Amino acid sequence: MKRLSELECAQMELVIAGIINIQAGANPRLVAQKLRSLLPPGSITEKKEAA
Numbered sequence: 001m002k003r004l005s006e007l008e009c010a011q012m013e014l015v016i017a018g019i020i021n022i023q024a025g026a027n028p029r030l031v032a033q034k035l036r037s038l039l040p041p042g043s044i045t046e047k048k049e050a051a
Contacts (some may be wrong), residue, residue: 014038 014035021031 018031018035021034022028
């Protein structure tokens, strides 16, 4: 239970950091790239676009 709470807090901190950067005028794509770099390697799921 404690570990799940810690993971949830870490996720929320990333969300807040992203929102703050976007509100400060940063490019949303750059913000997303920076936030992805903070995630563990196996946790990123890429969306594939249909051509």
